[in-house]
Amino acid sequence: MPRLHLDKPGDYPLAHHVIPVRTYLAVFTALIVLTGLTVFVAFHHLGDPWNDVVAITIALTKATLVVLFFMHVKYSTAMVRLCVISAIFFLLMLFGITWSDYWARKVPAIRVQQTTYDVR
Amino acid sequence: MSAEMHAHGAALAADSHGHHASGVLQHQFDSLEQQRDASTLGMWAFVAQEAMFFGGLFTAYIVYRFLYPDAYHIGSHQLNVVLGGINTAVLISSSLTMALAVWSAQTGRRRQLTAWLTTTLLLGFAFLVIKYFEYREKFAHHLVPGLHFSLPAAGAEEGHVQLFFSLYFAMTGMHAIHMIIGAGILMVYIPMAARGKFTPEYSHPVELFGLYWHFVDIVWIFLFPLLYLLGRY
Numbered sequence: 001m002p003r004l005h006l007d008k009p010g011d012y013p014l015a016h017h018v019i020p021v022r023t024y025l026a027v028f029t030a031l032i033v034l035t036g037l038t039v040f041v042a043f044h045h046l047g048d049p050w051n052d053v054v055a056i057t058i059a060l061t062k063a064t065l066v067v068l069f070f071m072h073v074k075y076s077t078a079m080v081r082l083c084v085i086s087a088i089f090f091l092l093m094l095f096g097i098t099w100s101d102y103w104a105r106k107v108p109a110i111r112v113q114q115t116t117y118d119v120r
Numbered sequence: 121m122s123a124e125m126h127a128h129g130a131a132l133a134a135d136s137h138g139h140h141a142s143g144v145l146q147h148q149f150d151s152l153e154q155q156r157d158a159s160t161l162g163m164w165a166f167v168a169q170e171a172m173f174f175g176g177l178f179t180a181y182i183v184y185r186f187l188y189p190d191a192y193h194i195g196s197h198q199l200n201v202v203l204g205g206i207n208t209a210v211l212i213s214s215s216l217t218m219a220l221a222v223w224s225a226q227t228g229r230r231r232q233l234t235a236w237l238t239t240t241l242l243l244g245f246a247f248l249v250i251k252y253f254e255y256r257e258k259f260a261h262h263l264v265p266g267l268h269f270s271l272p273a274a275g276a277e278e279g280h281v282q283l284f285f286s287l288y289f290a291m292t293g294m295h296a297i298h299m300i301i302g303a304g305i306l307m308v309y310i311p312m313a314a315r316g317k318f319t320p321e322y323s324h325p326v327e328l329f330g331l332y333w334h335f336v337d338i339v340w341i342f343l344f345p346l347l348y349l350l351g352r353y
Contacts, residue, residue: 018226019219028216035208038345039201045353055345063338070219070334072327077157080164087168091175098179102186 017075027069034062144322156324163328167335174339177291181346184283191280195288196350198263198271198281200254204348207250208340214243215337222330225313225323233326234313240333241306244299251296258285265289288347295343298336305329 038058046054068074073084149155185192221236262270265286274281309329312318318326 018223021220021223024216024219024223027219028212031212031215032209035205035212035344039205039349042345042349042352051351051353055349059342059345062341066215066334066338066341070215070337071331076160079157079161083161083164083168087171091171091178094172094175094179095182099182099186102183106187 017072019069019072019075023069027065030065031062034058144319152321159324159328160331163331167331170335174291174294177287177294178342178346181287181291184280184287188277188280188283191274191277192284193351194271194274194277195281195284196348196352198258198261198285199288199348200257201348201352203250203254204344207247208344210243210247210250211337211340214240214247215334217243218330218333222323222327225318225326226320228320230313230316230318233318234310237306237310237313237326241303241310244303244306248296248299248303251292258289291343291347295336295339298339302329302333302336305332 038055041054041058042051045051067084073081145152145155149158217236217239221233221240224230224233224236258264262268263285265282269278269282269285271278271281306329309326313326
């Protein structure tokens with residue numbers, strides 16, 4: 001086992017992985033650019049679902065950058081990754097199942113209405 | 121094996137920082153490495169729980185947006201994109217300064233650590249001040265749900281727009297409460313950092329707070345487009 005020497009600021013043997021400052025600056029730049037992009041796109045009509053698709057994609061990209069680099073998950077242990085993945089999984093379950101329930105109640109009802117009008 | 125690792129951890133603590141570092145390693149852990157991993161996992165379990173908590177609010181948002189899409193567009197147009205955008209930049213900047221604080225702690229730069237933590241706190245305050253002016257504008261324009269809510273331009277959708285504003289205040293308000301709690305923790309950490317309490321072998325309190333601060337940033341990354349940017353074209 002190596003002995004610990006802390007003679008100068010550059011010696012930090014106990015930190016798992018020290019992410020260099022230039023990586024943080026690159027991530028910050030990307031986050032600011034993506035924020036500008038999401039505002040820019042919001043003021044342009046892309047057709048019905050596409051404004052939402054682009055906005056969510058950009059937000060997910062920004063969140064991924066924050067999680068991987070600012071929150072160090074890129075260099076984390078398997079247990080931490082499991083924790084992150086399970087949180088995302090259960091969030092998707094929460095959103096997906098709830099939304100599909102409302103969708104299944106609303107959309108088929110509209111279709112039944114339209115069919116009734118057609119018959120009349 | 122365990123005893124050997126414990127001896128190693130104690131040796132590290134004693135080696136690196138003389139007298140007070142011996143208090144850094146808690147007795148239930150074999151090594152500083154193990155202590156760091158355990159506390160990091162614990163913090164992530166808390167962050168995952170926080171994600172589920174905000175998930176409930178986002179679920180309500182998804183459901184009512186699906187049911188009343190027009191009301192969401194009308195409501196979104198009442199929000200101030202400029203202030204929301206500035207606040208997004210402020211919050212992302214505070215995440216950068218927090219990341220630099222973590223880096224300073226990991227590399228043993230005491231003065232820089234104190235400076236970055238202080239910058240993070242000031243940016244947090246800037247966010248809250250801007251948020252205060254936004255909220256004040258909503259009170260002035262009768263856009264706060266309750267007795268005085270009034271938006272005649274919305275016509276038949278007025279009630280549903282009020283629902284949008286209930287979600288707006290619940291989501292941004294809960295986010296702001298998290299910011300205030302974060303600011304409180306920073307006010308405890310800054311004097312500790314100035315006294316040299318955080319060292320490369322004891323940097324994880326700063327790292328764990330960073331996880332919390334970045335999580336709050338992520339919540340806003342979703343809130344900004346979902347609340348402020350609907351139907352702006």
